[in-house]
Amino acid sequence: MDEIRELIERWVAAVHAGDLATVLADHSEDIVMFDVPPPYDGVRGLAAYEETWPGFFEWQATGASFELVSLEITAGSDVAFAFALLKCGMPDETADRRLRLTIGLRKLDGRWTVTHEHHSFPHDEIPSPVGESAVREVLDDWTTKTAAGDLDGLMGSIAPDVVSYEHAGPLQYAGRDAVREVCAEGLKTPATFTTPDHTIIARNDLAVAWGIDHVTAETDDGRVESESRATRVFRHGPEGWQLIHQHLSFPR
Structure with a gap:
C-alpha cells in the first residue's frame, strides 16, 4: 500500500x-x-x-x-x-x-x-420540490400559530433583516422587531389566517410565494372577513426557511 x-x-x-x-x-x-x-x-x-x-x-x-x-x-x-x-x-x-x-x-x-x-463536490443545492414543500409548511405553521396567538412561534420563521410592506402604517417595516410589533398588534384580536391557494416556486436557497391571504377576525362588532394580495420571499439558512420580504396590499 x-x-x-x-x-x-x-x-x-x-x-x-x-x-x-x-x-x-x-x-x-x-x-x-x-x-x-x-x-x-x-x-x-x-x-x-x-x-x-x-x-x-x-x-x-x-x-x-x-x-x-x-x-x-x-x-x-x-x-x-x-x-x-x-x-x-x-x-x-x-x-x-x-x-x-x-x-x-x-x-x-x-x-x-x-x-x-x-x-x-457535495451537491448542496436544495431540490425545488423540497424547498417548495418546506415553504408551504411555514405558511401552514403561520395558520396554526396565528390561531394559537403564539407570537414567539410566528417570529421563528422571520429573518432578522426582513423588510415588510404592510397594508397600513409607514412605507416599510424593516427588521424582525418592527414586524413583531405589527404581528403583536394583529394578535390582540382573535383571528384565523390561511393561504390556501398560494403558488410557491423555490430555487436552491430562495423561494417566492404569492396568492391571496384569507383573514377572519372576531371583533367586538362581530366577525370580519378580508382577503388581500400577498407576495413573499423566503431564504434558506442555518435557521431554515425564513421570510426576508413580503408585500401586502388591497386592490383600490
Missing part, C-alpha cells in the same frame, strides 16, 4: 504544480474519469483525460490549492481502490469545502496503474 500512497501523493503534487507528464504517469490507456464538470458519462481514454488538465492548471496558477486532507487505501493482490478528501479551491473557499476523490487501480506489468478516477 505504500506504493499506492506514494503514487497518489505524487499525482496530487503534480496536479498542484501543473506537471502534466507526472499527472498522466501511472494511468492506463483506457482510464475512465468521472469529473466534476460534464460529460456526464465520463472522460474515457488517456488522450481525453489529458485534454481536461490545461484549463485546470491555469486556474491553479491563480492561487488555488490542491492538497490532500485524508487518504485511505484498500489493496488486494492485483486490484486496489483509494478514497480521499482534498482541499481544492481558492483560499476563501477551502475552509470547509472538500473535493471527494475515489481512485481505482489495477496491477499491470507488475506496477500499480490508475484505471478509474471519480472527482466530486
